[in-house]
Amino acid sequence: MHEISREGSSSLLYVDRHLVHEVTSPQAFEGLRMASRGVRRPDLTLATMDHNVPTRGGLPMADDTSASQMRALERNCAEFGIRLYGMGSPGRGIVHVIGPQTGFTLPGCTIVCGDSHTSTHGAFGALAFGIGTSDVEHVLATQTVWLEKPRTLEVRVSGAPGPGATAKDVMLYVIRRLGAGGGAGHVIEYTGDAIRSMGMDGRMTVCNMSIEAGARAGLISPDGTTYEYLRGRPMAPGDYEAAVAGWRAGLHTDPGAEFDRLLEVDVAGLEPQVSWGTTPEMTCGISDMVPDPAEFAAGDPAREAAARRALEYMDLEPGTRIRDIAVDRVFIGSCTNARLSDLREAARALRGGRVAPGVRAMVVPGSEEVRLQAEEEGISGIFEGAGFEWRESGCSMCLGMNPDVLGDGERCASTSNRNFEGRQGAGGRTHLVSPAVAARAAVRGRFEAP
Amino acid sequence: MRPFSGTSGRIVPLDRADVDTDQIVPKQFLKLVQRTGFGRYLFYGWRHDAGGRPAPGFVLDDPAYAGARILVAGRNFGCGSSREHAAWAISDWGFEAVVAPSFADIFYGNCIKNGLLPARVSEDGARSLMGRREAAVDLASQTITSGDLVVDFEIGDVQKRILLEGLDDITRTLKLEDGISRHESGPSAPYVP
Numbered sequence: 001m002h003e004i005s006r007e008g009s010s011s012l013l014y015v016d017r018h019l020v021h022e023v024t025s026p027q028a029f030e031g032l033r034m035a036s037r038g039v040r041r042p043d044l045t046l047a048t049m050d051h052n053v054p055t056r057g058g059l060p061m062a063d064d065t066s067a068s069q070m071r072a073l074e075r076n077c078a079e080f081g082i083r084l085y086g087m088g089s090p091g092r093g094i095v096h097v098i099g100p101q102t103g104f105t106l107p108g109c110t111i112v113c114g115d116s117h118t119s120t121h122g123a124f125g126a127l128a129f130g131i132g133t134s135d136v137e138h139v140l141a142t143q144t145v146w147l148e149k150p151r152t153l154e155v156r157v158s159g160a161p162g163p164g165a166t167a168k169d170v171m172l173y174v175i176r177r178l179g180a181g182g183g184a185g186h187v188i189e190y191t192g193d194a195i196r197s198m199g200m201d202g203r204m205t206v207c208n209m210s211i212e213a214g215a216r217a218g219l220i221s222p223d224g225t226t227y228e229y230l231r232g233r234p235m236a237p238g239d240y241e242a243a244v245a246g247w248r249a250g251l252h253t254d255p256g257a258e259f260d261r262l263l264e265v266d267v268a269g270l271e272p273q274v275s276w277g278t279t280p281e282m283t284c285g286i287s288d289m290v291p292d293p294a295e296f297a298a299g300d301p302a303r304e305a306a307a308r309r310a311l312e313y314m315d316l317e318p319g320t321r322i323r324d325i326a327v328d329r330v331f332i333g334s335c336t337n338a339r340l341s342d343l344r345e346a347a348r349a350l351r352g353g354r355v356a357p358g359v360r361a362m363v364v365p366g367s368e369e370v371r372l373q374a375e376e377e378g379i380s381g382i383f384e385g386a387g388f389e390w391r392e393s394g395c396s397m398c399l400g401m402n403p404d405v406l407g408d409g410e411r412c413a414s415t416s417n418r419n420f421e422g423r424q425g426a427g428g429r430t431h432l433v434s435p436a437v438a439a440r441a442a443v444r445g446r447f448e449a450p
Numbered sequence: 451m452r453p454f455s456g457t458s459g460r461i462v463p464l465d466r467a468d469v470d471t472d473q474i475v476p477k478q479f480l481k482l483v484q485r486t487g488f489g490r491y492l493f494y495g496w497r498h499d500a501g502g503r504p505a506p507g508f509v510l511d512d513p514a515y516a517g518a519r520i521l522v523a524g525r526n527f528g529c530g531s532s533r534e535h536a537a538w539a540i541s542d543w544g545f546e547a548v549v550a551p552s553f554a555d556i557f558y559g560n561c562i563k564n565g566l567l568p569a570r571v572s573e574d575g576a577r578s579l580m581g582r583r584e585a586a587v588d589l590a591s592q593t594i595t596s597g598d599l600v601v602d603f604e605i606g607d608v609q610k611r612i613l614l615e616g617l618d619d620i621t622r623t624l625k626l627e628d629g630i631s632r633h634e635s636g637p638s639a640p641y642v643p
Contacts, residue, residue, distance in 0.1 A: 001638045004629040008608045012626060014633050016640035024533065026483035035620070040630075043642050052481065065481035072483055104643055116532040116556060132534035132560035133485075134619065142623045144630055148555075148606065180468050181526030184555055214529060216555050235643035243641070279468050279529075302467045302524055302573075309466070399531075401477045408500035418530060420472045427500035 002110050002127075009149045016109035017126075018139050019095045020047040020082065022073040023401070024114030028137035029076040039080040040143040046104050047077050048085040050094045052401040055364050055391035066402065080140075093367020093393045096120040096335040100204065101369055103233025107222040107247045112145055117335045117417065119210040122219030123203035124226055125251050127187070129217040150216045153186040154259040157194040159268025164450040166345065167202030168337055168415070168434035170194060171209045172273035172283045174265055180279040183215030186261070189253065190220050194267050200229040201341040208336045209417050212280040221253050272449050274322050275419045275432040277310035282419070284322065286437065286449050292318040313421050314429050315409070322447050327431070329412040330361035330442040331424070332388075334398035337415035337435050338366030343374050346415075346435035347382045349450040355387035356445035362389040362404070364396040388442065400425045413441035451565045453616035456588040457546035459519030461596075462509055463580035469523055470530035471557060475539040488535050489542030510543070520587060520594075522549045522579045528557025528568075537564045547587045549594065549603065551576050562609045563619060569594065569603035589614060 005012040018041075025047075032038070039045065052066040070087065077084035085091035091098060096117050099105040105121045111128035112118060114136040121128035131145060139145055155174055188210050195203065203220050210218025227244045230236045237243035275283040276290050284291060293311065297304030311318065316325070332338070332346050343365065355361045363383050365371035371393055374380050380390045397404040398416035406412050406428025415438050419430040433441065436450035472495075479491040492510065499505045509515060521540065527550040528536060537560040540548060547567040561568040567589065571579070578599055579585060585596035587603075589610060594601045611617070623630075633639065 002633075004633055005626045009606060010608045012623060012629075014630065014638070014640075023480050027485050027534075030483070037620075044640060063481075069481055069483060102643075106641065109640065114532060116530065130532040130556055132532050132537070132556060132563065134534060134560065134563040138620050138623065141620050142627075142630060143634075144623055144626075146619060146623070148559075180529060181552060181554070184526065184552060211530075214526060214554055237641050279470075305465075306467050399472075399477050401480065418470075418472070420470045420530060422476060422495045423472050426476075426495060426498075426502075 017111040018045045019113035022069045023051040031137040042081040053394040097366035103236035116211045120208040122207040125222035150187045151260040153261045157192040161270040166434045167205040169273045171206045178213040180281045181214040183213035188215045188218040201339045290320045328410045331397045331414040333364030334416035336417040342435040346439040349436035349439035353443035361442040364391045451616040454613045458586035462518045464523040467524035471536040474536040488539035492539040525551040529554040532556045534560045575601035
């Protein structure tokens with residue numbers, strides 16, 4: 001349906017939706033200019049500012065280079081006629097939050113963005129994947145992208161997770177099973193009752209972290225939950241019933257479809273998960289202990305060496321109970337877990353508690369719309385009353401390009417997606433958790449099941 | 451893009467699995483708006499302390515490895531963020547080939563688009579090469595030779611041709627413009643928001 005041409009195992013695919021942000025686009029626009037090329041379909045392109053924006057209202061830009069990247073995006077969008085949700089726009093937010101929220105993201109679309117977490121949009125039955133800056137330029141110029149034919153992997157998730165476990169915990173567990181590179185070269189389709197029973201926010205959390213298992217993309221076939229979510233969104237098709245009828249007829253996985261691989265994951269009774277290392281596969285249950293690297297490696301020397309390095313970086317000893325690890329910081333935010341239901345879940349998990357002495361906690365909503373909704377619902381008041389900082393939307397401390405960073409040696413319970421060395425700040429130590437576990441960590445100063 | 455047929459020279463061994471693009475070039479250096487000059491930020495976090503002061507000891511800073519052309523690393527190299535700055539930094543340092551048992555998909559594509567060879571070898575092949583001082587990489591025969599050691603590497607046919615001929619993707623695609631236009635006026639044309 002989208003293939004324009006084929007060369008060997010590469011296909012040239014038409015791109016239905018292109019999302020653009022300030023960090024991976026400047027060199028692409030510059031390339032267009034140098035070759036005197038235009039943007040082929042500005043009407044299928046949507047830009048926002050998220051990666052290095054400040055999250056404290058009214059503060060001047062922390063540094064000139066961030067400001068210059070944002071000015072460059074403004075200039076580029078004006079010159080090439082691209083719709084931009086810039087600073088001060090109520091439509092602004094994290095690129096993977098605003099796509100679905102506006103209805104720009106639709107089932108059956110091919111969606112690309114110069115950001116690896118583009119896999120998020122797969123939750124709507126779209127083929128969505130991250131690209132580098134050269135490909136951003138290619139898409140701007142041609143509205144197409146070359147893709148190596150991926151293999152297919154069905155991840156069938158069944159069972160009802162245990163108390164306090166959420167979509168984030170399910171996905172951390174799936175990554176633990178697949179490994180950080182286990183999905184490379186594959187597009188994952190998530191199936192099974194545990195996926196079907198999730199709302200759209202949870203499905204987005206799952207697809208978002210497909211890249212953390214190395215997958216090219218992750219998707220879930222659309223159903224009534226998908227269509228109800230998109231109904232009435234500003235960029236959704238005007239004749240919505242006709243669109244849904246088309247999606248229902250055309251977008252489903254054939255019964256008995258053959259995948260190249262199948263991974264069955266039983267999450268019945270699954271407890272909340274906490275990462276202990278420096279790749280997202282280094283994760284265990286909240287009632288577990290930090291594993292011994294040799295045991296974790298199961299005979300694989302490269303894996304054992306990686307686990308040893310990780311424990312050294314994380315300053316953890318094997319055998320330490322996860323519940324005994326004390327945190328300095330809590331970050332609730334990112335394209336993984338900063339949608340409205342994530343914030344509601346975290347606010348509920350506070351159970352009226354206050355941020356523990358010595359802990360600094362912040363909430364960064366996924367978009368300005370999420371922020372305003374949360375403020376109207378009184379969720380922001382709950383967080384602020386508990387001692388959290390309530391910020392404006394952006395990627396913030398998920399990657400620490402703006403002033404929101406961990407200090408050297410600081411330990412953080414984070415709802416983001418990557419626990420790489422230095423990801424949230426040089427020397428910072430990240431534990432990936434769900435919003436509810438992050439909220440409990442803020443109140444107790446250590447990990448606790450919600 | 452400059453055609454690439456092979457390279458030879460000093461090997462830098464990096465015996466680590468899952469080297470992510472945040473390690474290859476940390477986020478604080480993604481704010482530049484050009485494609486050049488990223489080499490000095492390569493593996494910055496492993497070459498500096500948390501305060502940004504040089505921390506000696508990392509292999510790249512060992513003068514014995516100056517002028518190296520070939521980086522040999524563990525599996526799943528280049529995982530994580532899509533930042534093309536990672537490929538730019540490796541090239542800018544002077545590397546012309548990265549050798550590993552496996553690569554993350556986005557990083558792999560970014561290498562090809564910048565004329566940097568990502569050579570897929572066996573785990574044993576990578577391990578053997580890490581113990582060697584120098585090697586010669588030949589793209590046509592898909593081999594890496596170091597003395598009596600010959601390691602085969604894999605690369606897709608299309609990617610091989612792109613590197614050998616130095617093809618530019620956009621130029622290649624614009625030759626298929628008729629097909630793009632047909633799609634845009636056909637039944638699969640996207641809904642315009």
